[in-house]
Amino acid sequence: MFLHTVWLILRKDLTVEVRSREIAYTTIFFAVSCILVFAFALVKEGKPPEDGAAGILWIAISFAGTLALGRAFERERQAETLRALLLAPAPRPAVYLGKLLGIVALLAGAELVLVPLVSLLYQAPLLQYPGWLVLILASGTLGFAAVGTLFAAMLVRARSRDVLLPVLLYPITVPVIIAGVRGTAALLQPTVDADSVRFWLALLVAFDAVFVTLALWTFEPLMTD
Amino acid sequence: MRFVRSVVVILVLASSSGVAPAIAYAQQPAEQQGAFVPAESLPQRERMPAAPLLVAAYAFVMLALFGYVISVSRRLTAVKTDLTRLEGEIRRTGRG
Amino acid sequence: MPKWFVRAAVLCGLMFAASPFVIATSRDEAELGMVFKIFYYHMPSAWMFLLSAIVCGIASLRFLFSGDVRRDRTAVAAAELTVLFGLITLVTGPLWARRSWGTWWIWDARITASLVGWMIAWSYLIVRKYGGPGSDKLAAGLAIFGMANVPFIYISVNFWRTIHPATSVVPTLPVDMSWRLWFCVASFTLLYVLLFKLRVYLEEERSRVDTLYLALEG
Numbered sequence: 176m177f178l179h180t181v182w183l184i185l186r187k188d189l190t191v192e193v194r195s196r197e198i199a200y201t202t203i204f205f206a207v208s209c210i211l212v213f214a215f216a217l218v219k220e221g222k223p224p225e226d227g228a229a230g231i232l233w234i235a236i237s238f239a240g241t242l243a244l245g246r247a248f249e250r251e252r253q254a255e256t257l258r259a260l261l262l263a264p265a266p267r268p269a270v271y272l273g274k275l276l277g278i279v280a281l282l283a284g285a286e287l288v289l290v291p292l293v294s295l296l297y298q299a300p301l302l303q304y305p306g307w308l309v310l311i312l313a314s315g316t317l318g319f320a321a322v323g324t325l326f327a328a329m330l331v332r333a334r335s336r337d338v339l340l341p342v343l344l345y346p347i348t349v350p351v352i353i354a355g356v357r358g359t360a361a362l363l364q365p366t367v368d369a370d371s372v373r374f375w376l377a378l379l380v381a382f383d384a385v386f387v388t389l390a391l392w393t394f395e396p397l398m399t400d
Numbered sequence: 401m402r403f404v405r406s407v408v409v410i411l412v413l414a415s416s417s418g419v420a421p422a423i424a425y426a427q428q429p430a431e432q433q434g435a436f437v438p439a440e441s442l443p444q445r446e447r448m449p450a451a452p453l454l455v456a457a458y459a460f461v462m463l464a465l466f467g468y469v470i471s472v473s474r475r476l477t478a479v480k481t482d483l484t485r486l487e488g489e490i491r492r493t494g495r496g
Numbered sequence: 497m498p499k500w501f502v503r504a505a506v507l508c509g510l511m512f513a514a515s516p517f518v519i520a521t522s523r524d525e526a527e528l529g530m531v532f533k534i535f536y537y538h539m540p541s542a543w544m545f546l547l548s549a550i551v552c553g554i555a556s557l558r559f560l561f562s563g564d565v566r567r568d569r570t571a572v573a574a575a576e577l578t579v580l581f582g583l584i585t586l587v588t589g590p591l592w593a594r595r596s597w598g599t600w601w602i603w604d605a606r607i608t609a610s611l612v613g614w615m616i617a618w619s620y621l622i623v624r625k626y627g628g629p630g631s632d633k634l635a636a637g638l639a640i641f642g643m644a645n646v647p648f649i650y651i652s653v654n655f656w657r658t659i660h661p662a663t664s665v666v667p668t669l670p671v672d673m674s675w676r677l678w679f680c681v682a683s684f685t686l687l688y689v690l691l692f693k694l695r696v697y698l699e700e701e702r703s704r705v706d707t708l709y710l711a712l713e714g
Contacts, residue, residue, distance in 0.1 A: 333628055451530065
């Protein structure tokens with residue numbers, strides 16, 4: 176029942192998205208323009224800043240993620256479907272997990288475009304160790320999305336919701352972004368320090384555990400009127 | 401809920417499996433201070449003037465604390481005025 | 497206000513008035529000299545900052561799960577005090593760092609995490625002010641995540657090679673310095689309790705105003 180609910184919600188979000196592709200296109204476009212702006216701002220004499228690639232990649236992910244979260248829940252608000260979801264006889268944590276996985280899938284799609292682009296524009300060998308990179312991106316995205324989904328869902332009924340989402344989200348996800356950047360940067364070194372990569376990855380997984388647990392626990396009381 | 405609990409347990413186990421190598425990595429020989437060292441036991445060195453920084457720090461602390469107390473009292477007086485006004489109105493109109 | 501408040505306030509004032517003399521007569525620490533005396537105010541403020549974040553988090557948790565408004569008032573008071581003591585810590589720290597590390601700011605684990613924790617408390621207040629109805633629960637959710645940040649701040653210096661002294665320094669202080677530190681900690685704790693009580697009182701009076709407004713309309 177629980178997993179079935181999660182799957183249903185995930186499928187609903189993905190179906191809507193595949194049909195309209197609104198959030199996917201706008202998110203990816205926004206992320207690409209972010210990266211281009213950084214490129215114009217930071218490139219000196221045709222060369223990008225050293226070690227800039229990791230930071231810029233994660234900044235683009237977090238900006239694009241905030242946008243995607245805002246849009247995804249705006250859609251729910253317009254059709255009042257969030258209230259319908261909460262009224263349905265489904266366990267609340269399942270609703271949260273379904274939305275979370277939808278957001279993660281969306282961001283994963285965006286990262287599929289962003290990583291090669293950053294790798295190309297900043298001459299950074301991001302795709303050298305795809306396994307490690309996937310792990311770092313996945314755990315970082317999950318941590319960011321875990322907090323983001325919770326707050327975006329809470330903000331659906333609040334005033335000034337567009338402004339408040341960054342205000343709420345960025346201070347809490349800064350540690351996740353830092354760990355993601357340092358982990359990715361460690362992968363980009365000429366001689367990769369495997370201990371360093373493993374350390375940052377472990378930290379990311381710890382953040383994920385804490386954030387997902389807290390979110391699952393507080394989703395129900397936070398969404399009740 | 402049982403599913404949630406098992407998810408949580410799995411996540412916690414996964415993160416704690418990374419803790420030992422993580423600690424091993426981070427516990428590198430550090431230049432940081434491990435214990436207290438008294439001043440007299442070290443040689444004299446060239447010094448920057450410390451007094452302005454010290455005074456500025458203490459002054460800031462006092463200002464911040466004082467400023468906060470004043471802010472709270474101001475808000476409190478505003479609330480008290482509101483209260484007396486409202487209580488007067490209630491007595492007048494006989495409501496409440 | 498309870499009867500002990502005024503007496504405690506006088507005691508607190510006296511302790512703070514005495515503290516410059518207490519601190520001035522302590523000896524200097526190696527390498528850092530006179531500017532080390534900022535430590536006697538910097539450390540207790542940092543502890544109050546962390547304590548306040550934890551109080552806010554626990555009160556928010558209890559508010560979310562019980563719906564009791566008194567917990568919410570506690571959380572708001574604690575959040576404001578977190579911002580206050582966090583600001584004191586984040587200003588006295590760089591003033592000390594300029595002399596002892598040669599730079600105003602450094603992105604090490606503890607400072608960064610403290611800045612993040614401070615910003616979370618600040619955003620709590622922003623959400624309460626501008627979030628409209630339902631912002632009390634929103635902010636409560638935020639505070640819980642902020643509380644999860646606190647242990648990270650405290651133990652980070654033990655795990656990262658950082659310029660901040662490790663947590664093993666305080667227990668190794670010689671007696672003539674440690675009693676001064678604990679005196680300052682006691683003053684700050686007393687001050688914290690007083691400010692907390694005052695701030696909660698303000699919230700209680702505010703809710704009385706709300707009740708009266710409702711009574712007038714009803």
